[in-house]
Amino acid sequence: MANRGERAYLAALMALKQKDYRAAQEHFERAAPFYGDDKEFNLCFETTRLLNAVRTELAGPASTDKIDIEEVFSDG
Amino acid sequence: MNRQETLKSLASLLESFIERVVHLKEERLSVSEGIRRLDDIADKASQGLDMTDQAGDWFAEHNRWLTDSSLSPPDVSRINRILQQFKTNLRLAGEASLSEDKIHREIDRWSKTGEKLDRKLILRRGPEARAVAGEEQEDTIARFEHCLERLTAIFKDTCGGKKHILSVADDLLKAARLQSNKDALILSAFVIYYLKQNGYKVEPYVKKLREAEAVIGEGISGGQ
Numbered sequence: 001m002a003n004r005g006e007r008a009y010l011a012a013l014m015a016l017k018q019k020d021y022r023a024a025q026e027h028f029e030r031a032a033p034f035y036g037d038d039k040e041f042n043l044c045f046e047t048t049r050l051l052n053a054v055r056t057e058l059a060g061p062a063s064t065d066k067i068d069i070e071e072v073f074s075d076g
Numbered sequence: 077m078n079r080q081e082t083l084k085s086l087a088s089l090l091e092s093f094i095e096r097v098v099h100l101k102e103e104r105l106s107v108s109e110g111i112r113r114l115d116d117i118a119d120k121a122s123q124g125l126d127m128t129d130q131a132g133d134w135f136a137e138h139n140r141w142l143t144d145s146s147l148s149p150p151d152v153s154r155i156n157r158i159l160q161q162f163k164t165n166l167r168l169a170g171e172a173s174l175s176e177d178k179i180h181r182e183i184d185r186w187s188k189t190g191e192k193l194d195r196k197l198i199l200r201r202g203p204e205a206r207a208v209a210g211e212e213q214e215d216t217i218a219r220f221e222h223c224l225e226r227l228t229a230i231f232k233d234t235c236g237g238k239k240h241i242l243s244v245a246d247d248l249l250k251a252a253r254l255q256s257n258k259d260a261l262i263l264s265a266f267v268i269y270y271l272k273q274n275g276y277k278v279e280p281y282v283k284k285l286r287e288a289e290a291v292i293g294e295g296i297s298g299g300q
Contacts, residue, residue, distance in 0.1 A: 006108075007112060010105070010108050010109065010112060013098060013101060013105055014105065014109065016094055016097075016098050017098045017102075017105065019091075021094075043097075044094070044097060047090055047093060047094055047097075048094065050090060051087060051090040051091060051094065054083050054086050054087045054090065055087055057083055058080070058083050058084060058087060
């Protein structure tokens with residue numbers, strides 16, 4: 001039987017192929033305990049994680065770093 | 077470029093990197109996925125389910141693996157292991173249906189062909205070409221090109237003051253024998269062959285070439 005790590009790695013790669021980066025990250029997380037120092041695995045995993053972080057950031061509030069709220073009193 | 081644009085550019089760079097990685101792994105992915113499916117079929121068969129049709133489909137779909145170079149020796153061993161396990165779960169003669177018989181024959185065919193693939197001859201480069209740890213290996217064309225450059229330089233040095241190519245060949249043979257100079261040996265062989273093609277009597281030079289070759293050969297084997 002193929003081990004769980006191998007199956008999860010394969011599922012991650014299939015998810016990457018389908019551009020489902022969230023699912024890929026979840027599969028990579030399940031596979032990670034089985035791949036320890038495997039450079040190729042870690043490169044794919046970290047790149048996917050970084051891409052998801054960047055996409056989350058892009059999906060957030062518009063380009064401003066912080067929002068200033070100013071109260072204006074018309075009658076002083 | 078503002079922050080948003082930088083993030084977009086980074087996302088696109090990462091996506092393109094991932095796409096290329098997946099593209100490079102495409103064939104491996106297809107093999108791994110195929111093996112995983114076979115593994116699932118064997119697993120379900122071991123739980124008592126009738127997986128004959130699924131196994132038949134799997135064989136039909138992956139038949140080309142037996143003739144192309146998709147499978148590595150570990151893949152072959154793994155498929156054979158799974159198939160043997162699957163075979164034990166098929167009902168044996170007497171009760172076997174036609175389709176089960178067919179699957180039995182397919183498993184035997186895969187095992188036989190798999191053994192041949194497993195024994196595939198792997199050619200490795202000789203000691204001269206082995207990479208030294210930490211050094212990047214040049215390809216053979218680049219190595220040969222560099223060798224030609226060195227030979228040209230040696231030829232120009234050796235020609236100085238000579239009036240005939242035979243004198244150059246003689247000097248090169250001396251350098252090859254006395255200094256164990258492999259480049260001089262290769263160049264002298266080149267000159268001798270050139271002379272032979274132009275109608276010269278080259279036997280004495282060929283003899284000296286063999287002597288120099290033996291000296292260099294001893295040096296190489298003595299140094300190992």
